Amino acid sequence: MRNVAIVGAGMTPFDEHFELGIKDLLPMAYADAVAHVDKGIDKVSIEAAWFGELMTTDGYPAGILADTLDLTGIPVTRVENACATGNDAIRNGTLAIASGLYDVVLVLGADKVRETATNKTFWEWAALTRDNAWDYPLGLVAPANFALHVARYLHESPATREHMAMVAVKNHFHALTNPKAQLRYEITVEKALAAPTVVDPFGLYDCTPQSDGAAAVILAGEDVVDNYTDRPVWIRGVGLGMDRVMHQHKNDMTTFPPTVRAARAAMSMAGIMPRDIHVAEVHDCFTGVELISYEDLGFANRFEAHKLIEAGDTYVGGSIPVNPSGGLKAKGHPPGATGVAQCYELFNQLRGEAENQVDGARWALAHNIGGPTAVSAVTILSNTKG
């Protein structure tokens, strides 16, 4: 397969951007990505675009991207895959360059969680990411859905609510120095444990905030990369994994098979093992999901995720830093943008320019899990071409 690299990446701050629409956020992220192409890039070099938007905020997504960015001369495809939308959009853009049809493509992700085209409420919005025959009418919106998994995980593993709180403390700490993070303040384990319950076993600080934002990456084929930068970040693996949609069909609530499948596919493509990863952005929509994901991604043995967070191994400076950006938990989570923003963070990490730099990072992993825990996307990046 033709090698593909990220040659520029950018993002808006993640926040409650009540004053900004999708048409404001898209050009902000795009301009930031263009500004980070070392040797510059002309708009005419961009041959196609993929747009990850989970919900349609302002109306027809692909057209609004093309129109807003004055890119009506190139094809634009919307990809939607629940909370795995961002990394799946990158996967589709990568395959398109690998095909040889295009040399340079733009991948943009964006969402405004509380505003949608038809003025639906957040709960109606959530309906579009699960099954409407059973799970949604029975109340399995995102927090309840993940809570079922994490409650069982806490029952079967030695992990406790304290370990979940430690994940929140870490990610808030990491976000302190990230100017684009939504929740830039420290918390303590005590504060997390004393917070109001959202849905058992999640307190307020176990949950990602609701966020608005956009993120962009510019991808190029190996034979044109030199035109744009001498420091490309290579996309070494892309994986997407699925699972049953409805919870009565899930055999084991303590693991997410989509993550296992996506990680296996991406690592196999990259020719690496979990222990080769130096830094990861993991889908911590809820703290317990970060713990389960340590195991599903192969960073920890089964039911031993709590040891990693207890030992501080997933802090920057630890053996496998996770969510140096602050993660969904503290950076924020506009679903379509989230995966793309993870790759923005890892692009900076692999170029040695991140706010919370992981020294000497050469391999990085981005991970989303979404919908009714029925999809995961994993992207593996490296500053070496291989």
Place this chain on the structure above:
Amino acid sequence: MRNVAIVGAGMTPFDEHFELGIKDLLPMAYADAVAHVDKGIDKVSIEAAWFGELMTTDGYPAGILADTLDLTGIPVTRVENACATGNDAIRNGTLAIASGLYDVVLVLGADKVRETATNKTFWEWAALTRDNAWDYPLGLVAPANFALHVARYLHESPATREHMAMVAVKNHFHALTNPKAQLRYEITVEKALAAPTVVDPFGLYDCTPQSDGAAAVILAGEDVVDNYTDRPVWIRGVGLGMDRVMHQHKNDMTTFPPTVRAARAAMSMAGIMPRDIHVAEVHDCFTGVELISYEDLGFANRFEAHKLIEAGDTYVGGSIPVNPSGGLKAKGHPPGATGVAQCYELFNQLRGEAENQVDGARWALAHNIGGPTAVSAVTILSNTKG
């Protein structure tokens, strides 16, 4: 680029399937496609899938496809691009095989126009395919939107409402022998002209019906095609074109620039000219759109489309048969399925097995135009590999 072929294609009847859900329609189309793989195909050979669904009917689209078809072991991506969703899903599946990452992929398209996840009405549904700042609140739903274009086209060209009626008569006639078409009855020019007005200049028979349905194609890379059939249909070109979303930004209402862009891209890839096409499925959501598309696709000179329909050239047996399946007009139009169903028809045409067979067809073209006339997808097929 690695060559890609369709090795199997299938579809459900298009109709008002009030008794069937998406979970019923998907397996029907999938089973029909599998049944048309000459040498058979094992499910384990399918390595990835792309799902074109414009609106989410039963909830999370990619997951519901994977779950319903028992394909949770492979990646499934939803592509949405307004009424160009079907052919854009095929474009994405084609690029994925061309990349070399997968050898065999499934592309499925489906929609139920009158049922959506949040029980929205058809008009709210339409909001998702245009801009919500201007066009939609001002009433530019699909019929009104296309009516603006066609009204101006009738004003500037010699074409009349009679020519539009002749398109309807042709497509109803073609649908007569298509067992999967929704409106299988003949009409006359007089009947079309006497029908109630939907929106000037469209009478009832100028408009596509609202339809439910699904269609599927199975794609394979050139080096594995022989495992599945000795009569593959090659995807020789894929093109996607965009335009401004809002109508106050459109310079010329009598042409659709997205179609011109998509056709140019697809024909350039195939190395052919419009005159090389032997049969076409054209996006006749409204009869006047078929006329304008004759010109945008290069089948007729500017403002001379009426001559083609007057001369009967676009009937089967004419010089450039258009919509032998009955088209959107009489076969029906479940948006996500429409482009895929066009390729199902052309797959049969190029294998000499269509209901309304175009003798000796070797090159075929499928065309969608969608959203606020802001996107078009064109796929070019041939029974020769080139």
